[in-house]
Amino acid sequence: MALLEVKKLGISFGGLRAVDDFSMTIEKGQLYGLIGPNGAGKTTIFNLLTGVYKPTDGTIRLDGVNITGKSTIEINKAGIARTFQNIRLFSNLSVLDNVKAGLSNHYAYSTATGIFRLPGYFKKEKAMNERAIELLKPFDLQDDAETLASNLPYGKQRKLEIARALATEPKLLLLDEPAAGMNPKETAGLMDTILTVRDEFGVTVLLIEHDMFLVSGICERLSVLNFGQLLCEGKTGDVLSDPEVIKAYLGE
Amino acid sequence: MKKFLKGATGKSFITYAMLIIAFTAVQITVSGGHASNMFQGLLVPFCVYSIAAASLNLTVGILGELSLGQAGFMCIGAYSSALFSVCTKETITSAWIRFPIAILIGGFFAALFGVLIGIPVLRLRGDYLAIVTLAFGEIIKNVFAALYVGYDSRGLHFSLTSQGDLGLEPDGKMLINGALGISGTPKDSTFIIGFIVLLITMIILYNFINSRTGRAVMCIRDNRIAAESIGLNITKYKLITFGLTAFLAGVAGALFSHNLSILQASKFDYNLSILILVFVVLGGIGNIRGSVIAAVVLTYLPEVLRSINNYRMLMYSVVLIVMMIFTSNDKIRGFFSASLMKLKGLIFKNKAVKEGE
Ligand SMILES: Nc1ncnc2c1ncn2[C@@H]1O[C@H](COP(=O)(O)OP(=O)(O)OP(=O)(O)O)[C@@H](O)[C@H]1O
Ligand SMILES: [Mg+2]
Numbered sequence: 052m053a054l055l056e057v058k059k060l061g062i063s064f065g066g067l068r069a070v071d072d073f074s075m076t077i078e079k080g081q082l083y084g085l086i087g088p089n090g091a092g093k094t095t096i097f098n099l100l101t102g103v104y105k106p107t108d109g110t111i112r113l114d115g116v117n118i119t120g121k122s123t124i125e126i127n128k129a130g131i132a133r134t135f136q137n138i139r140l141f142s143n144l145s146v147l148d149n150v151k152a153g154l155s156n157h158y159a160y161s162t163a164t165g166i167f168r169l170p171g172y173f174k175k176e177k178a179m180n181e182r183a184i185e186l187l188k189p190f191d192l193q194d195d196a197e198t199l200a201s202n203l204p205y206g207k208q209r210k211l212e213i214a215r216a217l218a219t220e221p222k223l224l225l226l227d228e229p230a231a232g233m234n235p236k237e238t239a240g241l242m243d244t245i246l247t248v249r250d251e252f253g254v255t256v257l258l259i260e261h262d263m264f265l266v267s268g269i270c271e272r273l274s275v276l277n278f279g280q281l282l283c284e285g286k287t288g289d290v291l292s293d294p295e296v297i298k299a300y301l302g303e
Numbered sequence: 304m305k306k307f308l309k310g311a312t313g314k315s316f317i318t319y320a321m322l323i324i325a326f327t328a329v330q331i332t333v334s335g336g337h338a339s340n341m342f343q344g345l346l347v348p349f350c351v352y353s354i355a356a357a358s359l360n361l362t363v364g365i366l367g368e369l370s371l372g373q374a375g376f377m378c379i380g381a382y383s384s385a386l387f388s389v390c391t392k393e394t395i396t397s398a399w400i401r402f403p404i405a406i407l408i409g410g411f412f413a414a415l416f417g418v419l420i421g422i423p424v425l426r427l428r429g430d431y432l433a434i435v436t437l438a439f440g441e442i443i444k445n446v447f448a449a450l451y452v453g454y455d456s457r458g459l460h461f462s463l464t465s466q467g468d469l470g471l472e473p474d475g476k477m478l479i480n481g482a483l484g485i486s487g488t489p490k491d492s493t494f495i496i497g498f499i500v501l502l503i504t505m506i507i508l509y510n511f512i513n514s515r516t517g518r519a520v521m522c523i524r525d526n527r528i529a530a531e532s533i534g535l536n537i538t539k540y541k542l543i544t545f546g547l548t549a550f551l552a553g554v555a556g557a558l559f560s561h562n563l564s565i566l567q568a569s570k571f572d573y574n575l576s577i578l579i580l581v582f583v584v585l586g587g588i589g590n591i592r593g594s595v596i597a598a599v600v601l602t603y604l605p606e607v608l609r610s611i612n613n614y615r616m617l618m619y620s621v622v623l624i625v626m627m628i629f630t631s632n633d634k635i636r637g638f639f640s641a642s643l644m645k646l647k648g649l650i651f652k653n654k655a656v657k658e659g660e
Contacts, residue, residue, distance in 0.1 A: 127534035139529035141522045152522045153533045165514025219533050
């Protein structure tokens with residue numbers, strides 16, 4: 052059974068049909084790319100998958116469960132976590148606390164336990180700290196644990212967002228332009244990190260990216276979106292050599 | 304050690320230490336007979352306003368929502384606790400048992416109203432909380448000012464019009480007498496109890512902020528969309544925070560009412576809510592310790608300045624402006640800390656030179 056099954060997804064903003072009749076199937080463990088020109092509707096698809104927008108048409112199934120129309124919180128609990136195109140960190144919190152926030156639902160203790168510092172508080176906080184450091188390591192952020200998130204350099208902020216998303220133990224990880232603003236060396240490092248994360252944490256990855264070096268380097272399959280519609284879908288090599296795709300990217 | 308003091312736990316311990324030192328200093332001054340009557344009369348209000356301001360900072364600074372109804376919650380806490388004490392002062396004679404119960408009752412009813420208001424309002428985005436709490440504070444004040452409650456052998460009687468309307472039997476007893484409020488509340492609020500309650504309040508606030516819940520609340524403040532994306536239940540955490548703020552405001556109200564022989568609702572007006580908000584803003588939004596310092600300084604100052612009556616308000620406003628600049632302007636704060644560092648460097652360098660000689 053496929054991990055993610057999207058059927059005939061669609062949404063309109065007023066008169067604008069931002070996504071139309073979009074279908075996609077992602078198998079467990081795949082590294083999948085979603086590409087397309089600016090304004091094609093890629094981020095909108097992420098917002099539909101995570102419940103930020105409610106689709107006007109179509110269904111979304113995760114691991115066989117219908118999650119269409121569910122809230123963002125429920126969808127995260129069902130197993131989808133994401134990063135954002137415009138970085139959205141908890142900027143006044145430390146790097147460690149950003150990740151610990153992601154761990155919050157898995158290391159739960161009551162508010163009263165926290166206020167009265169009952170034994171559960173110390174146990175859970177200790178476990179959370181250890182797990183958070185473990186999550187920072189693949190991103191080489193463990194030495195920045197006490198740094199304020201907003202004081203991190205841009206590239207590290209993007210990595211921290213991935214670590215935070217992973218903390219929620221997702222089945223499917225959505226990355227919106229993870230390499231944006233990175234130099235080629237940083238991008239190469241990020242590609243390694245994404246592969247390691249996929250293998251180590253056993254997540255399935257769906258990523259949006261304009262950087263073709265990254266896309267052709269690590270994505271196994273691609274879907275190409277153009278004006279909200281699926282242009283073509285298939286193995287990375289086949290898709291990138293498709294004349295239709297080249298035309299959509301380069302214009303007539 | 305230095306790292307510890309800079310961390311979250313360290314910060315809270317510095318605050319506890321500061322409070323205990325201040326308390327000890329005051330106790331020594333008072334027992335030595337060096338404190339004026341005016342100063343002694345302000346000791347309980349210091350605690351009341353510190354608790355009210357620090358707890359409001361939880362909603363304003365940590366949750367990032369504006370609340371203009373702190374006086375309303377204090378009012379509920381003041382009335383419910385005073386009512387309890389008036390009714391039980393003959394049966395429970397020990398203040399050490401009666402007053403803690405009264406304080407908890409005050410906190411409980413304030414929190415109850417906080418949650419009731421919060422459920423519809425905190426789901427919304429935008430400044431609705433400010434509008435609703437503003438209205439709430441005024442409504443509470445006016446309802447209590449018009450409330451008549453008494454009891455006799457037939458039980459409790461309520462009225463919103465007049466004392467006569469209650470139809471009390473001749474041996475009946477008035478509990479709440481409209482605009483005249485509640486009288487005969489035992490004066491259980493002492494500085495020692497006020498201080499203990501303040502210290503417990505600070506421990507609750509710091510422990511809350513440095514826990515899973517507090518972290519979630521700050522995440523919501525910093526970025527609501529990201530907080531949702533990692534599965535944090537926005538409404539739940541907002542409600543808990545606002546409820547805790549209301550609870551502590553109720554506790555402050557209970558301390559307040561047990562410090563007065565006559566409790567009147569008119570005290571809990573809009574100006575009081577704003578005054579407490581001023582403490583929060585001037586002490587630094589999100590800075591719990593700052594709220595306490597601002598509350599104490601700005602409660603003390605107008606009284607001290609009474610002696611130079613004509614310039615009182617002028618001085619007061621100058622202090623307000625200076626504090627505002629100090630606490631909210633990063634550049635000026637940076638300038639002062641930089642010059643402090645330079646000064647330190649100068650002193651230490653001189654020392655080094657001397658040692659070298
Ligand atoms: N909330 C919204 N209201 C109205 N229009 C929207 C909204 N969100 C997206 N759109 C529109 O939908 C279209 C697709 O936007 P989207 O952000 O999904 O593009 P994208 O493929 O992610 O582009 P980019 O590569 O630049 O990030 C755009 O025309 C955008 O203006
Ligand atoms: Mg986009």
